[in-house]
Amino acid sequence: MSQTLIIGAGITGAALAYQLHRRGQTVSIVSTHAEGGLASAASFGWLNASYFLSRPHFHLRHQGLAAHRRLTAQLAGLPTSWPGCVWYEATGDALAETAADLRELGYTVETLSKARIAARLPALGPVPETALHFPEEGVADPATLARALIAASGATVIRATVQALTSDRGRATGVLTDLGPLTADRVILASGTGTPALLQPFGFALPMLKRPGLMLKTNALPPICPVVLATPDQEVRQDAEGHLHAPASAGHQRDHAESLGAFPVVLNATLQRLRALFPGQQIHFGRQAMALRPVPGDGLPVVGQGPVPGLWLAVMHSGATLAPVVAELLVDEIVGGDESPLLADFRPARFQ
Numbered sequence: 001m002s003q004t005l006i007i008g009a010g011i012t013g014a015a016l017a018y019q020l021h022r023r024g025q026t027v028s029i030v031s032t033h034a035e036g037g038l039a040s041a042a043s044f045g046w047l048n049a050s051y052f053l054s055r056p057h058f059h060l061r062h063q064g065l066a067a068h069r070r071l072t073a074q075l076a077g078l079p080t081s082w083p084g085c086v087w088y089e090a091t092g093d094a095l096a097e098t099a100a101d102l103r104e105l106g107y108t109v110e111t112l113s114k115a116r117i118a119a120r121l122p123a124l125g126p127v128p129e130t131a132l133h134f135p136e137e138g139v140a141d142p143a144t145l146a147r148a149l150i151a152a153s154g155a156t157v158i159r160a161t162v163q164a165l166t167s168d169r170g171r172a173t174g175v176l177t178d179l180g181p182l183t184a185d186r187v188i189l190a191s192g193t194g195t196p197a198l199l200q201p202f203g204f205a206l207p208m209l210k211r212p213g214l215m216l217k218t219n220a221l222p223p224i225c226p227v228v229l230a231t232p233d234q235e236v237r238q239d240a241e242g243h244l245h246a247p248a249s250a251g252h253q254r255d256h257a258e259s260l261g262a263f264p265v266v267l268n269a270t271l272q273r274l275r276a277l278f279p280g281q282q283i284h285f286g287r288q289a290m291a292l293r294p295v296p297g298d299g300l301p302v303v304g305q306g307p308v309p310g311l312w313l314a315v316m317h318s319g320a321t322l323a324p325v326v327a328e329l330l331v332d333e334i335v336g337g338d339e340s341p342l343l344a345d346f347r348p349a350r351f352q
């Protein structure tokens with residue numbers, strides 16, 4: 001039986017381990033960080049296809065939502081819920097164009113009047129004239145989901161840092177870690193921002209954008225935000241314990257900032273925006289999480305065969321949304337040789 005080594009214990013590595021296990025494969029995971037990963041542990045966790053960069057990107061993200069639903073049907077107790085999203089990041093003609101574009105792609109979009117928004121979000125202070133409702137969208141904390149998928153996969157997790165990939169006669173043979181060498185029949189890099197350094201010795205320069213992200217979690221509050229709420233200057237969701245989760249940047253998925261401001265200033269500004277959204281609520285700082293988002297140079301996922309046989313890549317932003325479908329498709333390809341057209345636009349070879 002083939003032995004697969006996955007580098008990375010975030011949502012991508014975890015989803016791959018689970019799908020390989022379903023195909024009867026033996027899996028080990030090597031990771032610097034504990035089960036739950038790095039970017040995965042700082043993520044907003046909004047599962048959506050309303051944000052996309054191209055039609056193929058939309059279709060992959062849309063299938064990502066379906067793959068999440070398959071996971072919840074297979075495994076009890078996953079931290080995935082489907083509250084839908086109320087969205088008015090754009091207004092006026094831009095909002096209408098967004099609705100038309102998404103409907104044309106086959107996405108479910110409802111237009112909400114001011115009265116319907118107020119009825120759905122009674123705690124909202126400033127209520128816009130109109131908003132879009134994306135009922136297909138959901139939420140999952142990727143770190144919690146990763147831990148559940150790794151447990152279900154039965155994978156062995158080794159806490160170590162991979163210093164280099166090893167190869168023999170042009171084929172991947174394993175890795176060299178700070179704890180020693182590990183051999184495998186195939187290696188999958190689900191190592192997020194750590195991936196370019198591992199590929200460099202093969203002459204493969206994987207470009208990555210520098211996109212730091214800062215998340216704020218508040219104190220527990222009464223139920224005030226039953227959906228993912230996306231306003232022009234703030235996205236926010238509320239978890240089952242009542243904490244609000246809020247990215248410190250507006251429209252965080254298309255955020256282009258290469259650096260964050262001083263944390264106290266940025267976090268305080270985020271708190272002020274939340275208090276303006278939900279007036280009268282006692283909203284206070286709970287904790288913060290920061291990570292670099294693993295965004296490849298063109299913003300799109302990098303999935304497929306690496307620079308040598310036996311080496312595979314799965315690196316992506318919006319991994320909370322995409323990891324389950326990417327894992328299904330990549331494992332079909334690795335184990336069964338079935339190349340999905342859904343991945344055609346996201347191949348590593350575009351950077352070679």
Ligand SMILES: Cc1cc2nc3c(=O)[nH]c(=O)nc-3n(C[C@H](O)[C@H](O)[C@H](O)COP(=O)(O)OP(=O)(O)OC[C@H]3O[C@@H](n4cnc5c(N)ncnc54)[C@H](O)[C@@H]3O)c2cc1C
Nearest residue numbers: 008010012032033037038039040043046162194213319321
């Ligand atoms: C602030 C923020 C908000 C986000 N919001 C959303 C959102 O709303 N919706 C969405 O879909 N996506 C969102 N994302 C993106 C999403 O969270 C990431 O795309 C996803 O978590 C990436 O998962 P991953 O497993 O690929 O990487 P990571 O979680 O970063 O895991 C990488 C793993 O690789 C390991 N690793 C790296 N190099 C090595 C090495 N040399 N040796 C050993 N181990 C190594 C690390 O230890 C880690 O375990 C957000 C990200 C951030 C930071």
